[in-house]
Amino acid sequence: MPQMNMVQAINDALRVAMKKDDRIVVLGEDVGKVGGVFRVTAGLYDEFGDDRVIDTPLSEGGIVGAAIGMALYGMVPVPEIQFADFIWPAYDQIVSELAKYRYRSGGEYPCKMVIRTPVGGGIRGGHYHSQHPEAHFIHVAGLKVVCPSNPYDAKGMLLAALADPDPVLYFEPKRIYRAAKGDVPEGEYTVPLESASVAREGRDVTVIAYGAMLYEALDAAERAAQEGVDCEVIDLRTLWPVDIRAIEASVEKTGRLVVVHEAPRTCGFGAELVSLVVERVFFHLQAPPRRVTGFDTPFPYTLEMEYLPLSHRILPALLETARA
Amino acid sequence: MSPAREHAVELLRQMVLVRRFEEKCAELYGLGKIRGFLHLYVGEEAVAAGVLAALGPDDNVLATYREHGQALLRGVPPGAVMAEMFGRANGCSRGRGGSMHLFDVERRFHGGHAIVGGGLPVAVGLALADTHLGRAGVTACFFGDGATAEGEFHESLNLAALWRLPVLFVCENNLYAMGTALERHQAVPDLAAKPPTYGIPTERVDGMDVLAVEDAARRAVERMRATPGPAFLEVRTYRFRAHSMYDAELYRDKAEVKRWAEERDPIRLLDDDLRRRGWLDADARAALERGVEQLVRDAVAEAEAGPLEPVEDLERDVLA
Ligand SMILES: Cc1ncc(C[n+]2csc(CCOP(=O)(O)OP(=O)(O)O)c2C)c(N)n1
Ligand SMILES: [Mg+2]
Numbered sequence: 001m002p003q004m005n006m007v008q009a010i011n012d013a014l015r016v017a018m019k020k021d022d023r024i025v026v027l028g029e030d031v032g033k034v035g036g037v038f039r040v041t042a043g044l045y046d047e048f049g050d051d052r053v054i055d056t057p058l059s060e061g062g063i064v065g066a067a068i069g070m071a072l073y074g075m076v077p078v079p080e081i082q083f084a085d086f087i088w089p090a091y092d093q094i095v096s097e098l099a100k101y102r103y104r105s106g107g108e109y110p111c112k113m114v115i116r117t118p119v120g121g122g123i124r125g126g127h128y129h130s131q132h133p134e135a136h137f138i139h140v141a142g143l144k145v146v147c148p149s150n151p152y153d154a155k156g157m158l159l160a161a162l163a164d165p166d167p168v169l170y171f172e173p174k175r176i177y178r179a180a181k182g183d184v185p186e187g188e189y190t191v192p193l194e195s196a197s198v199a200r201e202g203r204d205v206t207v208i209a210y211g212a213m214l215y216e217a218l219d220a221a222e223r224a225a226q227e228g229v230d231c232e233v234i235d236l237r238t239l240w241p242v243d244i245r246a247i248e249a250s251v252e253k254t255g256r257l258v259v260v261h262e263a264p265r266t267c268g269f270g271a272e273l274v275s276l277v278v279e280r281v282f283f284h285l286q287a288p289p290r291r292v293t294g295f296d297t298p299f300p301y302t303l304e305m306e307y308l309p310l311s312h313r314i315l316p317a318l319l320e321t322a323r324a
Numbered sequence: 325m326s327p328a329r330e331h332a333v334e335l336l337r338q339m340v341l342v343r344r345f346e347e348k349c350a351e352l353y354g355l356g357k358i359r360g361f362l363h364l365y366v367g368e369e370a371v372a373a374g375v376l377a378a379l380g381p382d383d384n385v386l387a388t389y390r391e392h393g394q395a396l397l398r399g400v401p402p403g404a405v406m407a408e409m410f411g412r413a414n415g416c417s418r419g420r421g422g423s424m425h426l427f428d429v430e431r432r433f434h435g436g437h438a439i440v441g442g443g444l445p446v447a448v449g450l451a452l453a454d455t456h457l458g459r460a461g462v463t464a465c466f467f468g469d470g471a472t473a474e475g476e477f478h479e480s481l482n483l484a485a486l487w488r489l490p491v492l493f494v495c496e497n498n499l500y501a502m503g504t505a506l507e508r509h510q511a512v513p514d515l516a517a518k519p520p521t522y523g524i525p526t527e528r529v530d531g532m533d534v535l536a537v538e539d540a541a542r543r544a545v546e547r548m549r550a551t552p553g554p555a556f557l558e559v560r561t562y563r564f565r566a567h568s569m570y571d572a573e574l575y576r577d578k579a580e581v582k583r584w585a586e587e588r589d590p591i592r593l594l595d596d597d598l599r600r601r602g603w604l605d606a607d608a609r610a611a612l613e614r615g616v617e618q619l620v621r622d623a624v625a626e627a628e629a630g631p632l633e634p635v636e637d638l639e640r641d642v643l644a
Contacts, residue, residue, distance in 0.1 A: 034503035034575055057473030057509035058440050058501055086439065089475065124360035126422045128438035295639055301360070301422045302411035303638050 001183040006176060009151035009184045010040050010116070013158035014078065016188055018048055024162065025070060027054040027063055028080030037082055038118060038177055064090035064115065068097050071111045076162060081117040084171065085128040091136070098167050099142030114161045118174035119147070120212050120262055121294075121304050130299040132211070132263045137169050138240045138272070145239040146193060147171040149214040151182045153237055156191030164193060171239075173211035180215075196243035198250070202232035204322050206250040208273055209260040210236040213309060217260050220314035229322040239269060247273070248281050255286035256321045260309050265293040287324035292317045329603045333612070335377060335534050336594050336604070339369040341616045342393040343591060345402060348620050349392070349409060349423075353569055357627075358409045362423050363390040367564035370590035371496050372397050374537025375464055375557070378545050384432045384450045384463040386443040389424035390496075391436040394466060398433045400426060402619050403626030412630030419633045420641070432461075441474035443467065444493075448480050451489035455552070462490040462548050464541075470501025472518065473509055484554040485522040491554040492544055493519065496531070498563045503575035519556035531561030532590045562588065 004012065018024045026041055026048075032055035035042030045053040056063050060081055067077035081087045087094075094115070101111040121130035137145050144166050148154040154172070161168040199214060200221050209217035214235050221231035232250050236242065251257055257277055259270040270291040277289060292309040300307050325333075346364045353362050365372070372393035379385065387394040395405050400416050408415025409423045417427045424438040434450065437443035447465035454461050471477055472495065484491040497515055499506050507513045516528040525547065529540040537559060544555035562584040566573055573581075598604040604612075 029501075030503040030575075037502075037570075055504055055508060057504070058470045059473045059475070061475055062473075088439075089441075126360050126424065126438070128424070129361060297639055297642050300420075300638060301425075302419055302633050303635060306635050306638055 001185055003181055004151045004184040005178045005181045006151050006154050006172065007038060007040050007178060009155040010158055010172065011042060011044070012184065013155040014041065014044060015047065017159060017162045018044065018052060020188070021076065021162075022052070023074065024076045024078060025052050025054065026078045026080065027056055027067065029056055029058060029082050031055060031080050036080065038174065040116070040172070041080065060086055060090040061093050064093040064098065067113050067115075068093060068101070068111060071113045072101070072109055077113045078162070079113065079115050081115065083129050084117040084119040084133050085131045087117060087133070094137070094143070095140050099140045102166070103142060110165050111167055112165050114158065114168045114170050116170045116172060118177070119171040120173045120175050121299055121308055122175035122212060124304065126301040127299050130304065132261070132294070134171060134239050135263055135267060135269050138269055142167070144168040144193060144241065145171065146237065147173060147211045147239055148237055149173065149176070149211055149235050150180050151184045153191050153197075155184050156189055157193065157237065159188060160190040160193050163190065168193070171211065175212040176215065191237070193238045194241050194243055196237055196246040197235045198232065198246070199235040200231065200233040202230040202254070204230045204254055205232070205256040205258060205318050206247070206254045207231050207233045207258045207260065207314070207318065208236055208247065209233060210239060211262075213260050213262055216309065216311045217314055219311040220318055223311065223315050224318040224322070227319060229319055231318055242273070242276070244276055244280070247277060251277055251281050252284045255284050257285070257289040258292060258314070258317050258321050259289070260292045260314055262294045262308055264296045265291055266296050268293055287321050290317050290321050332535065332594070332598060333604055335373050335538070336591070336598065337612050337616065338373045338397050339534065339591050339594070340612065341402070341619060342369045342372065342396055344616050344620050345396060345405075345623065346392055348624065350565075350569070352624070358423065360422055361389070362409075362569045363567065364565045365390050365393040365563075367584065367589065368496060368498060368531065368561045369393055370534035370537055371494070371531045371559045371561050372466070374534045375466075375492070375494050375541045377538045378541035379462070379464060381432070382459065382461040384434055384447070384454075384461055386434045386447050386450070386463070387436055387466040388440070388443065388468060389436050389438045390468075391426055391466070392423070395426040395428070395433055395436075398428070398431050400428045400431060400433055402623035404428075406623040406627040407630040410627040410630065411632065412627055413633050414626065414630035419630070441467065441471045441476040444471070444476050444480035445483070447491050448483045448489060451484065451491045452487060455487075455489055460549065462492055462545055464492040464494055466494045466496055468501060469495060469497040469499065469506055469515060470504070470509060472515055473501070481519055481522045481524060481554070485524050488552040489554060490548045490552060492541070492548065493524070493554060493556040495556070495558045496561055497558055498561050500563070500567070500576065502567045505575065516556070516558040524554050524556045526556040526558065528558045528560065531559035532588045532593055534590055534594055
């Protein structure tokens, strides 16, 4: 099986899907001739031509809006927003149009597309090349939101998203674009959306993480193990609709929960996850659930390693939760 | 020295300052002292130098993420700019912003803007406030050719024209938006054709000729001070280096870059002009260079000596 990094795996998924289904059209800023600023769409322009891989002007609202129009006709657009930090000019189209087409047309107008965009900090990008805005999209009914953490899932989930009837926001954790490597099958396979995976089994504390922070959670879990605390780390993969059964099953076993995410804490996705657990398996809990997250600040420039919920901040939360 | 001669030499010095400062930045980037994203203005210096020469201290300036030149020539001290790029607390934005977010409220330098198009409506608001407050200032807003595709560009032109606000729109047309050439991102690549449809007086100017840029900016500012309403300059320029520090430049011909750098370098053009007029001899030119080098050296020393932001400050300045 070929070894790939995240960039290669996503690129491969696009190529496999585009070969099979000519309704799929990629569009975005510098996705064509240049192949994307992170090279995720490299080679597609040459292989599929400029009517399937469209270089757009700087026009995020136009990119997503045009994708919606194509989707209404049964095409499968894959718009790229160069960094998630630049998605806000398109937010109106996403919230007001994309997310509501199916509902407001009584199911007449599905609006199937996959919006790809890199997220997250740790690359010294500062305020506008680092944010992880999942909560803004999970809060909008009518969207699916995914965030794979490894090349196998990245390819399998992108192929699943392209086969899914609903609009999917596909968040690519850019900090691990090249660092996360692994075996990726050739050709077609899918990793079902809405299925979390257990990245590490354990008995004492359930840790929920996703994207680049999964690796921080795993590292903290290894270090906790040296102190006698056995953590179960769940890689959420699909953030919404969330695989609540997997979370319940784990918390029923451990009785303890720590949620990790890079986005700010207040009204972050962790708040929803903790609420769901409290509502559904309260009587299994043996300790207050905890969140280890970014701070309630804009994404900082120099203090990003202090801002991010890295392993050294997760570890004490694991130990304290285990001993509470 | 005649005032014209003195002024021309000063414009040269300003452009050389921006050039040497940024060459130093590129070097420091290689050494890991400056990190993240760094967008150099090399080749485009005459735009900032010419336009800012036409403004006074009561005017406002807004720029993009490619704004080291505007900051320096608006008078933000080089040490404060360099310290900001290092992320040091003695930087002009207290190390909070980095290269793309230089601010200096005293000099009415209202920031770099990393979001393309983000500064345009803000410029309209500053001009609206000036108008309300009965202040005389104009607001100069720099943005790239790529920004003209964003909705905010069109909204801002319309608002400024509708409300007759003193906004000087300065389009730095360097012919590329990152990897996309002008004619691949604009239905009407003649950018000077757009603002007249909003009723905005517009001029196109050679951005490699600093004196021409200054003349055009002066004409625009004078008109705005006499009759309320915006003005638009399309300044034709070229970026000699990559879009940012990471960029394989697969989208343009090496020969094209070479031609611009060899034939249209704004610093070389003014150098030649001054020499032809006998306004700057070799000794004076060398002294100018030494003076700039010293400024840049001092700026780096100031940045190196600056403290990093303490971790306790992470949550400061989120709210009052
Ligand atoms: C809203 C938004 N979309 C995309 C980007 C990414 N981006 C940064 S600069 C740039 C190109 C801008 O081109 P232009 O306006 O011509 O300015 P130049 O860089 O040439 O000075 C792009 C696509 C961004 N910063 N903001
Ligand atoms: Mg440009």
